[in-house]
Amino acid sequence: MTVSAVALDVMSGDKGPKPCILAALQAVKRYDDLHIVLVGHQCVIQSVLKNYTSTHGSLFHRLTIEHADHVTDMSAPPLQIIRSGQESSLWKAVQLVQQKKVCACVSAGNTGAYIAAGRCLLGMLPHIERPAIISQMPGMNRCAFMLDLGANTTCSDYQLYQFAVLGSVYLAEVHGIRHPSIGLLNIGRELNKGKQMIKNAYSLIKKNPNLNFSRYVEGHELCTGVVDLIVCDGFSGNVALKSIEGTARYIRRALVANKKRLIEKILFYMAMPWLRYRLTKLDPGLYNGAALLGLQGILIKSHGAARTEHLLCAIEQARKEIKHNTLKHITANISTAFLAEN
Amino acid sequence: MTVSAVALDVMSGDKGPKPCILAALQAVKRYDDLHIVLVGHQCVIQSVLKNYTSTHGSLFHRLTIEHADHVTDMSAPPLQIIRSGQESSLWKAVQLVQQKKVCACVSAGNTGAYIAAGRCLLGMLPHIERPAIISQMPGMNRCAFMLDLGANTTCSDYQLYQFAVLGSVYLAEVHGIRHPSIGLLNIGRELNKGKQMIKNAYSLIKKNPNLNFSRYVEGHELCTGVVDLIVCDGFSGNVALKSIEGTARYIRRALVANKKRLIEKILFYMAMPWLRYRLTKLDPGLYNGAALLGLQGILIKSHGAARTEHLLCAIEQARKEIKHNTLKHITANISTAFLAEN
Numbered sequence: 001m002t003v004s005a006v007a008l009d010v011m012s013g014d015k016g017p018k019p020c021i022l023a024a025l026q027a028v029k030r031y032d033d034l035h036i037v038l039v040g041h042q043c044v045i046q047s048v049l050k051n052y053t054s055t056h057g058s059l060f061h062r063l064t065i066e067h068a069d070h071v072t073d074m075s076a077p078p079l080q081i082i083r084s085g086q087e088s089s090l091w092k093a094v095q096l097v098q099q100k101k102v103c104a105c106v107s108a109g110n111t112g113a114y115i116a117a118g119r120c121l122l123g124m125l126p127h128i129e130r131p132a133i134i135s136q137m138p139g140m141n142r143c144a145f146m147l148d149l150g151a152n153t154t155c156s157d158y159q160l161y162q163f164a165v166l167g168s169v170y171l172a173e174v175h176g177i178r179h180p181s182i183g184l185l186n187i188g189r190e191l192n193k194g195k196q197m198i199k200n201a202y203s204l205i206k207k208n209p210n211l212n213f214s215r216y217v218e219g220h221e222l223c224t225g226v227v228d229l230i231v232c233d234g235f236s237g238n239v240a241l242k243s244i245e246g247t248a249r250y251i252r253r254a255l256v257a258n259k260k261r262l263i264e265k266i267l268f269y270m271a272m273p274w275l276r277y278r279l280t281k282l283d284p285g286l287y288n289g290a291a292l293l294g295l296q297g298i299l300i301k302s303h304g305a306a307r308t309e310h311l312l313c314a315i316e317q318a319r320k321e322i323k324h325n326t327l328k329h330i331t332a333n334i335s336t337a338f339l340a341e342n
Numbered sequence: 343m344t345v346s347a348v349a350l351d352v353m354s355g356d357k358g359p360k361p362c363i364l365a366a367l368q369a370v371k372r373y374d375d376l377h378i379v380l381v382g383h384q385c386v387i388q389s390v391l392k393n394y395t396s397t398h399g400s401l402f403h404r405l406t407i408e409h410a411d412h413v414t415d416m417s418a419p420p421l422q423i424i425r426s427g428q429e430s431s432l433w434k435a436v437q438l439v440q441q442k443k444v445c446a447c448v449s450a451g452n453t454g455a456y457i458a459a460g461r462c463l464l465g466m467l468p469h470i471e472r473p474a475i476i477s478q479m480p481g482m483n484r485c486a487f488m489l490d491l492g493a494n495t496t497c498s499d500y501q502l503y504q505f506a507v508l509g510s511v512y513l514a515e516v517h518g519i520r521h522p523s524i525g526l527l528n529i530g531r532e533l534n535k536g537k538q539m540i541k542n543a544y545s546l547i548k549k550n551p552n553l554n555f556s557r558y559v560e561g562h563e564l565c566t567g568v569v570d571l572i573v574c575d576g577f578s579g580n581v582a583l584k585s586i587e588g589t590a591r592y593i594r595r596a597l598v599a600n601k602k603r604l605i606e607k608i609l610f611y612m613a614m615p616w617l618r619y620r621l622t623k624l625d626p627g628l629y630n631g632a633a634l635l636g637l638q639g640i641l642i643k644s645h646g647a648a649r650t651e652h653l654l655c656a657i658e659q660a661r662k663e664i665k666h667n668t669l670k671h672i673t674a675n676i677s678t679a680f681l682a683e684n
Contacts (some may be wrong), residue, residue: 045407073534190416191417220584222588235578239529250565271613273612274609
C-alpha cells in the first residue's frame with residue numbers, strides 16, 4: 001500500500017464520473033505519494049481514462065479500478081444501502097477502508113448512505129454516538145472549523161457535547177490548535193437565548209475542564225474566526241453552510257451582472273482584473289471536502305455538485321488527513337478528553 | 343392621527359438613541375404623510391433634537407415625544423417585560439399601537455420582549471398560535487420572503503403550516519403576489535430528507551388547496567428567488583439570515599482588504615468605482631425592518647445594531663405596511679385560507 005492510498009467513489013456525484021476521474025488524474029500528478037482507487041463501473045472508468053492516455057498515461061500506474069455495479073441514488077434512504085446497496089460504488093469505496101486496502105475514502109454521494117456505510121463497516125470511536133461532518137469555514141485571517149454540517153438532522157444535548165470534544169481533539173491533534181476555543185451556534189449571545197437543548201449542551205461543555213468554551217456564536221460570526229470551533233446540530237449547520245455558499249455565489253454573480261449602460265460597462269471592465277483576482281479566492285468550492293468525524297476510519301464527503309477543481313480539494317483533504325494521522329491521534333486522545341467530565 | 347403615524351422606540355437599540363432620532367428626522371423629511379412618536383427618555387431625546395434645530399427645526403411639528411423611564415435590557419427574558427417592564431420604551435411604543443394612537447411601531451430592542459409585549463397588548467390573529475418574523479431576502483431578480491426569522495426558537499409542524507398560510511396571505515394581499523409559491527427550508531430536496539417535523543409540515547401544507555406548495559429549498563437557494571415564500575422555524579431562519587448577512591459583510595471586506603503589493607493597489611483603485619457602485623446595493627442593512635406577523639397590530643423589528651440609514655429602512659417598512667393596510671387585509675383573508683384545510 002502506498003503511503004497515501006485513497007478510494008474515490010467516482011459514480012455518486014451529481015455530475016457523473018468524468019469530473020471525479022479528472023480530479024484523480026490531477027491529484028496523482030500533483031502528489032507523488034498518492035495512489036487512487038477509482039471505484040465505479042469498470043467500462044465507464046476505462047472509457048473516460050482512454051481519452052487521457054496521451055496526456056496522463058504515465059500516471060495510470062498510480063490509479064487502480066475497483067469495479068462496482070451500482071450507483072447509490074441521491075434520494076435513497078440510508079437503510080436501503082445497508083440492505084441492498086452493497087454492490088454500489090459508495091459501499092465498496094468504504095469497504096476498501098474497512099479492509100485497510102486504502103487509508104481514506106472520498107465520495108460526493110448521498111450523505112445519509114455514506115454515513116450508514118461508515119457506521120456499519122467501520123464502527124464508531126469510543127464515547128461517540130454519532131458521526132459529525134466537520135469543515136473549515138471561509139474567513140479573513142483565522143478560519144473557524146464547524147461541526148456538525150449535516151450528518152444528523154436532530155441531536156441531543158449530550159451529542160452536541162460529544163461533538164465539542166471530538167472537534168476539540170481533532171483541532172488540537174490534527175491542526176495543531178492548542179486548546180481550541182469553542183463556540184455554540186445560537187440565535188443570540190445572551191445566556192437565556194435559544195433552545196433548551198443548546199442551554200443544556202452549554203452546561204455540559206462548561207463542566208469539562210479539558211474544553212476551552214468561549215461563548216454562544218451567531219450566524220453572522222461564522223466567517224469572522226471569533227472562535228476556533230463552532231458546534232451545532234446538523235440541520236442548523238447545514239443550513240448555515242449552504243447559506244454562506246449561496247450568498248458567496250449570489251454576490252459573485254451580482255458583482256458582474258447587468259451592465260446595461262455604457263458607463264457601467266467601462267467601470268466593470270476597469271474592475272475586472274481586481275475582481276478576477278479576488279473572487280477566485282472567494283469560491284466556496286475551494287473549501288470542498290469535509291471530514292466525517294467519529295468513525296473508525298477517514299471518510300471525506302464532497303459536495304454532490306462539485307466540479308473537478310473542487311473534487312481535487314476533497315482528495316487533497318483526504319491526503320492531508322492521512323498525513324496528519326488523524327485517526328490515530330483522535331483515537332489516542334478521545335478517552336482522556338472525556339475522562340475529565342467525571 | 344396623521345395617515346401614517348409610527349411609534350419609534352429610540353432607546354432599545356445597541357447604538358443608543360441618536361441614530362434612531364436621526365433616522366426619524368430623515369424619514370419625516372422624506373415622507374410628508376409621516377408622523378413619528380419618539381418613545382424614550384424625554385430629556386435624552388430633547389438634548390439630541392436640540393442639535394438639529396437649525397437644520398431640521400421645521401420638521402419638529404411632525405415628531406412627538408412619549409416619555410418612558412426605562413430601557414429593556416437586551417438579555418432580559420421575555421416574561422420580565424410583562425412583569426416589570428411596563429415603564430420601558432419598548433412596552434410604551436407597543437402600547438401606543440394598542441391605544442390606536444399610532445398605526446405601527448418600530449423597535450431595535452430585545453426580540454423576545456418585543457414579541458411578549460405584542461402578544462400581551464395586541465393579541466394574536468385568529469387561527470395563529472405564534473407570531474413569526476418575516477422579511478425579504480436579497481436576490482438578483484425575484485426576491486423571496488422568509489419566515490420565521492427568529493420569533494420562535496422551536497415550533498411544531500402545525501405552527502410551520504400556520505406560518506405558510508400567514509406568509510401566503512401576506513404576500514398575496516400586501517405584496518400583490520398572486521398564489522405565491524412556497525418552499526420549506528430543509529437540508530435536501532428529496533422527500534425523505536430532514537426532520538420528521540418538517541415532513542409533517544410538508545403534508546399539512548400540501549393538503550391545503552389554497553396554498554401553492556412548491557418543494558423543499560436548501561440554504562444555498564435563499565437568495566435565488568426559486569420560490570416566493572420560504573417557511574422555516576425561527577432558529578434555522580435566524581441562523582440562515584445572519585449567515586447571509588455575515589457572508590455579505592465578510593465578502594465586502596475581503597474584496598477591499600490587504601493590498602500589499604503595488605500591482606494590487608493599482609488594480610484595486612481601478613476597480614473602486616465599480617465596487618462602490620455595486621457593493622452599496624449589497625449592503626444587508628438595506629433589508630432592515632422585518633414585520634412581526636400574526637399579531638393584531640403592525641410591529642416592525644429592526645436589527646439591534648442598525649445604523650441611521652438602516653433604521654430609516656425599518657421606518658419606511660412600517661410606513662409601507664400602513665399604506666398597504668396589511669393588518670386589515672390579513673385579518674380579512676386568514677380565516678378563508680384556513681377554511682380549505684377541512
